Amino acid sequence: MCSPQFYQTKFSKSRIQLHIHLECSPHAPTIWEIAQNNNHKLPFKTLDEFKKECVTKEPSTLSNYLKPLAWYLPLIKGNCTAIERIAYEMAEQQAREGVVYSEVHYRPANLASIIRSDGLSSAETVTYRMVLELVTKGFQRAEQDYGIKARSLLNCGRENPDEAREVLSLCEEFKDKSVVGIGLSGPWIGPNQDLEGEEGLRKEVIEVFQRAAQLGIHRTAHTGEAGPPSSVDRHVKFLHVERIGHGYRAVDDEVLYQDLLKKGIHFETCPHSSYLTGAVPANCIKHPIVKLAEDSADFSINTDDPLFTGTTLDDEYRLLQKKGLKDFHIVRANFNAAQSCFLPPQEKKDLFDHLKNVYGITGNQFCNHLNNNFLTV
Numbered sequence: 524m525c526s527p528q529f530y531q532t533k534f535s536k537s538r539i540q541l542h543i544h545l546e547c548s549p550h551a552p553t554i555w556e557i558a559q560n561n562n563h564k565l566p567f568k569t570l571d572e573f574k575k576e577c578v579t580k581e582p583s584t585l586s587n588y589l590k591p592l593a594w595y596l597p598l599i600k601g602n603c604t605a606i607e608r609i610a611y612e613m614a615e616q617q618a619r620e621g622v623v624y625s626e627v628h629y630r631p632a633n634l635a636s637i638i639r640s641d642g643l644s645s646a647e648t649v650t651y652r653m654v655l656e657l658v659t660k661g662f663q664r665a666e667q668d669y670g671i672k673a674r675s676l677l678n679c680g681r682e683n684p685d686e687a688r689e690v691l692s693l694c695e696e697f698k699d700k701s702v703v704g705i706g707l708s709g710p711w712i713g714p715n716q717d718l719e720g721e722e723g724l725r726k727e728v729i730e731v732f733q734r735a736a737q738l739g740i741h742r743t744a745h746t747g748e749a750g751p752p753s754s755v756d757r758h759v760k761f762l763h764v765e766r767i768g769h770g771y772r773a774v775d776d777e778v779l780y781q782d783l784l785k786k787g788i789h790f791e792t793c794p795h796s797s798y799l800t801g802a803v804p805a806n807c808i809k810h811p812i813v814k815l816a817e818d819s820a821d822f823s824i825n826t827d828d829p830l831f832t833g834t835t836l837d838d839e840y841r842l843l844q845k846k847g848l849k850d851f852h853i854v855r856a857n858f859n860a861a862q863s864c865f866l867p868p869q870e871k872k873d874l875f876d877h878l879k880n881v882y883g884i885t886g887n888q889f890c891n892h893l894n895n896n897f898l899t900v
């Protein structure tokens with residue numbers, strides 16, 4: 524048997540991330556350089572000022588937290604060199620933080636040069652498919668240079684059925700290659716906007732996710748971050764998601780929470796952003812992630828949006844340790860991530876075996892310290 528201390532020196536390597544957004548992770552100096560090369564004036568005098576303003580300092584709202592996107596996204600959108608570069612650099616950065624495998628969320632719609640539903644087309648068009656190919660190229664380059672494996676988790680917005688259908692067709696085409704699954708994000712702009720986009724689900728988007736399930740495409744959705752527990756329930760029920768992005772509010776409804784535990788729904792948690800978006804009140808006595816850990820729930824620990832949080836994975840782990848997580852909880856979160864990642868079965872098994880090897884865990888030790896379920900992968 525090994526003590527919890529055994530893991531203390533071990534979790535600096537072979538981490539797994541399942542929830543980090545490509546659009547919200549570019550390096551500030553890269554954006555600054557792209558702006559200068561394109562004679563684009565960012566509304567800041569210096570790089571330092573830009574970098575500082577991108578980070579949300581105090582708990583705020585989701586929309587305020589995401590505000591920096593408007594400053595720089597137009598610079599990346601439709602810019603092939605920039606898209607490949609930010610994909611490469613974000614994978615490189617994760618490798619530096621000890622990540623060996625990462626599922627990277629992004630909306631191709633945010634990076635493509637047209638909104639497909641407008642029916643526009645031109646020789647200069649950067650399509651969703653091209654975005655995926657550029658990101659894949661960046662990831663492959665990082666894999667060669669740093670050994671990190673990164674895969675695309677293609678997100679679509681709640682508000683746009685055309686986008687959802689196009690994303691689904693890419694997921695189908697690139698399944699078990701560069702794309703591991705489909706995700707749902709973005710604010711709701713329909714009649715339920717007072718709920719910050721979490722309650723409303725369009726019929727057409729539900730159909731896309733149901734089709735994804737039939738096709739064996741893995742599914743996750745942002746929910747329970749700004750919206751109430753009922754939104755988590757709806758996302759799980761109607762979209763057939765296997766994982767949820769954030770999901771903190773689910774712990775407020777004990778019946779729902781127990782049901783999610785029973786179903787083995789994985790929570791992609793992001794400690795710093797949970798405060799900065801206002802999803803978890805700063806004065807909350809027990810952070811929902813601590814509850815998930817204590818209840819042996821299936822959860823992972825992620826950075827979400829490093830440019831807006833200003834954090835690394837170490838910072839995320841440290842915050843949770845301050846809130847009461849033990850080292851073995853953090854190790855277990857990494858094993859959870861391996862178990863609930865969307866890789867094809869053999870690659871998943873290889874990743875899991877790699878983790879066991881790195882952390883020096885044999886079958887029996889695993890049973891004693893983590894959870895029997897982990898052995899079923």
Ligand SMILES: [Zn+2]
Pocket residue numbers: 542544628745768827
């Ligand atoms: Zn997210």
